Amino acid sequence: MLFAFTKPPVHGWAVSLIEAMQPGFLTPERRAYLKEKIGRQVDYWLTHARAGEGTLPGYFHGNDSGWDNATFFAEGGPVVSPDLPTFLILACGTLADLLEDDAVRAAAWRAKADDLGKMLVEKLWTGETFRARLADDPGRLLPDRNFIQFMPLLLGDRLPREMARKLLARLGEGGFVTEWGPATESPDSPFYEDGGYWRGPIWAPTTLLLWDGLRRQGEMELARSVAEKFCSLASRNGMAENFDARSGRGLRDRAFAWTSAAYILLSASLSQEQS
Structure with missing residues (x-):
């Protein structure tokens, strides 16, 4: 403790x-x-x-x-x-x-x-x-x-619609969502690091939070895209603690429980949409 x-x-x-x-x-x-x-x-x-x-x-x-x-x-x-x-x-x-x-x-x-x-x-x-x-x-x-x-x-x-609109535009224009999912630091940032822990890599918890935030804003297609990217990432590269946002390579601990939990939840959501 x-x-x-x-x-x-x-x-x-x-x-x-x-x-x-x-x-x-x-x-x-x-x-x-x-x-x-x-x-x-x-x-x-x-x-x-x-x-x-x-x-x-x-x-x-x-x-x-x-x-x-x-x-x-x-x-x-x-x-x-x-x-x-x-x-x-x-x-x-x-x-x-x-x-x-x-x-x-x-x-x-x-x-x-x-x-x-x-x-x-x-x-x-x-x-x-x-x-x-x-x-x-x-x-x-x-x-x-x-x-x-x-x-x-x-x-x-609860979030004024105009603020939500600006955030969504910034999300799309800022290069945050790579082909593998949402990077914790935009790859366009001067502080970005491929293996920078919270300065670039993709993490399961923040991906899940974004997914739910997008759903709560009615952005269902974008939420689905985020879920698909993460599930593809984890299926290909394992349940690592975090992932290189540009290559998708698994980083740090290669068998992490919250990565697995987010994968189960997001893959289930995709299955439900298809049924």
């Missing part, structure tokens, strides 16, 4: 995805367990990872984000990035759904989601995309050729 780092609060998003794919997953027992655990998780980020109620929470270290050495951590931290408030907004929405028998607490979680959504736009939207910023120097923009900027697509219709 390691207490040096945490990981991003994706659990609200994940639970809602599981329930959507497998109705009935949220039994009364699971609801009781999850609303307590996810509620404590969100409270941690909103209490201990930000300066106050009028600010967004941030990551103290790259490992906290799961994007360990990504370019937006090149100057240290804490870093405020668009994925964290996105995950927390989704978690608040999941909590509101789990509290279907407690209208007052459900409304409180929805209000927190609304506040986070407003701050996400006010503090990280540039007019063209979402940018990560240093918590102690928010006027200074960090590198923007990384894939983190597209995570707010997961917000679905």
